[in-house]
Amino acid sequence: SELRVRKPSSNDEWSDLSIHVNRLLDKIDLYVRNQKQFVEDVSHELRTPVAIVEGHLKMLNRWGKEDPEILEESISASLQEITRMKGLVQEMLDLSRADHVDIDYKDEITEVNSTTRQVFNNFVILYPDFQFYLDSEKDDKELYVRIFRNHFEQILIILLDNAVKYSRERQEIHVSVSQTLTKVEIAVQDFGEGMTDEDKERVFGRFYRVDKARSRIKGGNGLGLSIAKQLVEGYKGDVRVESVLNHGSIFYVEFPILSDTRQVYKLKQIAQ
Ligand code: ADP
Numbered sequence: 216s217e218l219r220v221r222k223p224s225s226n227d228e229w230s231d232l233s234i235h236v237n238r239l240l241d242k243i244d245l246y247v248r249n250q251k252q253f254v255e256d257v258s259h260e261l262r263t264p265v266a267i268v269e270g271h272l273k274m275l276n277r278w279g280k281e282d283p284e285i286l287e288e289s290i291s292a293s294l295q296e297i298t299r300m301k302g303l304v305q306e307m308l309d310l311s312r313a314d315h316v317d318i319d320y321k322d323e324i325t326e327v328n329s330t331t332r333q334v335f336n337n338f339v340i341l342y343p344d345f346q347f348y349l350d351s352e353k354d355d356k357e358l359y360v361r362i363f364r365n366h367f368e369q370i371l372i373i374l375l376d377n378a379v380k381y382s383r384e385r386q387e388i389h390v391s392v393s394q395t396l397t398k399v400e401i402a403v404q405d406f407g408e409g410m411t412d413e414d415k416e417r418v419f420g421r422f423y424r425v426d427k428a429r430s431r432i433k434g435g436n437g438l439g440l441s442i443a444k445q446l447v448e449g450y451k452g453d454v455r456v457e458s459v460l461n462h463g464s465i466f467y468v469e470f471p472i473l474s475d476t477r478q479v480y481k482l483k484q485i486a487q
Pocket of ligand 1: 373377378380381405407408409410418423424425426437438439440441463464
């Protein structure tokens with residue numbers, strides 16, 4: 216923006232100027248702190264995809280040479296994770312530069328039940344100490360929403376990652392998919408730390424972490440939920456949390472459902 220400086224001519228003007236300069240300094244200070252945090256934390260957000268690729272490579276190393284099915288599955292899963300990492304790095308770079316991520320929202324349709332199950336299965340493999348439950352009212356039913364599949368997966372991964380990170384002794388996570396006339400709702404529930412009402416308002420903000428030290432140990436950087444929120448809202452969805460401190464949290468994501476199947480098929484044709 217335009218910057219003009221004129222020498223103040225009265226005491227009032229001097230004090231106005233000092234207020235402005237101080238506000239500016241506060242902004243710069245916050246900006247520098249966020250940047251520092253960003254540089255420090257980027258690697259953490261990449262942990263999950265790196266761990267998934269590592270897991271697949273280990274599997275390949277052990278069994279993949281003899282088993283072409285494992286070979287093919289692991290290679291394609293690893294490539295998918297690498298694509299995700301590339302996207303993540305780009306989004307983080309954007310985050311560091313702007314107030315908002317420049318997300319490339321794509322006009323695509325995704326089937327909720329099968330996509331949720333796929334992400335869910337990855338977590339079952341990644342965290343064998345946890346008990347995972349997937350409830351879907353109509354598991355075999357195809358529920359379509361207007362969202363780029365990678366983005367849908369990314370939102371789920373952020374919520375499941377958090378559910379794992381902020382669980383305590385009770386390592387149990389419930390995922391559910393439900394449907395109303397107009398909406399599809401995905402819920403991710405844990406029985407861990409939970410949060411206060413005050414924090415419920417704040418956790419979707421950039422770089423916000425309830426417990427800085429603990430979150431850091433767990434690989435947190437305070438970006439996940441802000442990215443999830445931005446993604447969800449970009450696709451006309453909504454995200455909210457219900458939580459009780461020391462008892463656990465439920466994160467809900469909902470999207471308008473594409474109920475008109477003709478619309479779905481038309482979109483599919485366009486996509487092909
Ligand atoms: P982080 O990388 O720190 O997990 P997020 O943006 O994903 O960043 O989350 C912000 C903060 O919200 C976390 O640091 C944590 O304090 C809190 N939080 C997120 N998910 C949960 C959860 N399932 N249970 C309790 N607290 C959570």
